[in-house]
Amino acid sequence: MKFRIIYLLLVFSGLLACKKATVTKLSAVPLIAIESTDPVTILQFKESVQLLLRYEDGDGDLGHPHPDSLVLEVRDARLLFPDYYFVPPLAPVGKEVPVRGILKFRLNGTFLFGNGATEQTTYSIRIRDRKGNWSNTVITPTITINRN
Numbered sequence: 001m002k003f004r005i006i007y008l009l010l011v012f013s014g015l016l017a018c019k020k021a022t023v024t025k026l027s028a029v030p031l032i033a034i035e036s037t038d039p040v041t042i043l044q045f046k047e048s049v050q051l052l053l054r055y056e057d058g059d060g061d062l063g064h065p066h067p068d069s070l071v072l073e074v075r076d077a078r079l080l081f082p083d084y085y086f087v088p089p090l091a092p093v094g095k096e097v098p099v100r101g102i103l104k105f106r107l108n109g110t111f112l113f114g115n116g117a118t119e120q121t122t123y124s125i126r127i128r129d130r131k132g133n134w135s136n137t138v139i140t141p142t143i144t145i146n147r148n
Helices: 002-017
Strands: 031-038 041-043 049-057 070-076 083-086 099-107 118-121 123-127 143-146
Touching: 031 123, 049 123, 070 099
Parallel strands: 041 143
Antiparallel strands: 031 049, 049 099, 070 083, 070 123, 118 143
């Protein structure tokens, strides 16, 4: 009898110690952040900048199965119009699963516009999901481009 009471007290105290798990639901609108930008000083045409973009999307519809769908927008601050790039699906198409991860992206062919020996710029980046939702816009650190 005494062991039964001790057992019941242990079970009851164990139940009281349990906490309800809270699950945070990710937004269906994509969210990105710059994880790293390397290097930030390059030689025009010879070197490129590698970006690591951290992403999350609550319904997993980032990226596109069709290579002609350009969903990553990258705008050099020295230019008026952005360039667009293809991103493959980051989760199985047709499945609504939350996704988080790192997207590697390389800025190739960066060059000087003027006659000087060096220029500086930043890049504004955002991504569109398959439902047409644009992520937030992130801006790279200042990148210095040198003449070779």
